Amino acid sequence: MPSKKSKYHHGDLRAALIQAADELIAEGGIETFSLRAAAQRAGVSPAAPAHHFGSARGLLTEVALLAYERVDRYLEEAGHSDDPVADVRALSLAFITFTLDHPGHFRLMFRHDLVNRDDPRFSKTSRKPGMRLGLAVAAYRRKAEVDLDHFEDAADVLCGMATLHGLAHLVLEEKAAHFFADEIAKDFVNKGLPRVLEHLYPRQDANSM
Amino acid sequence: MPSKKSKYHHGDLRAALIQAADELIAEGGIETFSLRAAAQRAGVSPAAPAHHFGSARGLLTEVALLAYERVDRYLEEAGHSDDPVADVRALSLAFITFTLDHPGHFRLMFRHDLVNRDDPRFSKTSRKPGMRLGLAVAAYRRKAEVDLDHFEDAADVLCGMATLHGLAHLVLEEKAAHFFADEIAKDFVNKGLPRVLEHLYPRQDANSM
């Protein structure tokens, strides 16, 4: 057990460094992060992180994994109603909300130069949010379950993910609002996005298209 | 006029640096690029680029603008048939082909920390490929011309762009093939992607969905 007064040994430096890096990225994106800055925030020397994470990449990989779990929590809390249409819209909105709440983390997640994609935990953790979305799309398409061996199902899930991923990216980079009239563009997230999602996932009862 | 034998003055250093940076990014992505490496490749000192571009960001902005023009050329050469369905598929395939041909440039184009989005040329140049795609989508939807003041049209264009942007991103990050059976995944670009695009943009004659 770590003593509280000891200054040489931190106690739980590993967790402290992850939190410091997470905060830095939340505050100013990846540009703000540096290994030395994270070390300083945790109150240790610049060389301390090496022993716990090997490299800056190792530390950022932990932050990225946390971010994947975080977006999954966004999705988990978004849609569990008995209405598949409302669900898929809510999940989509939640995903885009996440990217706007955590732009730095969103960008980090897809920086293969900063994150260890070979990490054994990565494939599982990073796929989870996408799968959650895929299930919602499948339910919207009135399919009981997705069979990825069935080409049409896999293509549905892939395209659904792609659209949302791209949409989130375009919104984040402020390239989405330009497509709309000023009134909508001014507050696109609140005024335009819900309508876009309604357009993307219309109720199919009477309106077949 | 620059004399050929003068070693002190380069002649057209500006163009040479852009080409050097472009090559570096083509060879090994943004990780390979550094201002000093580009300067060395052009045969000048590390401080020389500053006078022409101000900063590394300035140089990379030029490379990014060239990349936008390049993807536009890919699209231009892809689809001008009399068949809107074939066109939109060909344009989509061309866009994804570009990202696979030039992954480093594709990633650079969306790095707002490396590219001057405020550059007056940027908004026009970067919007051009998207608009070309939007027109194809509109033609596919059997609309004579897109009226961005009409919400449905704008949403169509935005979602079309988003899907392709996301699809390209997923393919590039090798997250797309996992959705398909091994046989297709093995050579996804050739075997899976065309079928995905057919799924995404089906012929609407007898098949309304």
Added chain:
DNA sequence: ATAAAAACTAAACGCTGTTAAGATCAAACG
């Protein structure tokens, strides 16, 4: 021919991630 402007170099500054060697503390063991 001379003055002014442009293009480039050399050297330095502060920053980065990483490494090597040494100091410190916690825990395990005889």
Added chain:
DNA sequence: CGTTTGATCTTAACAGCGTTTAGTTTTTAT
């Protein structure tokens, strides 16, 4: 209980980065 072992962290250094300053060379303009 004292000693030893191993983990943890520091200090100091290295190479590389983008950028700045001051000075040198070449071109251009007067």
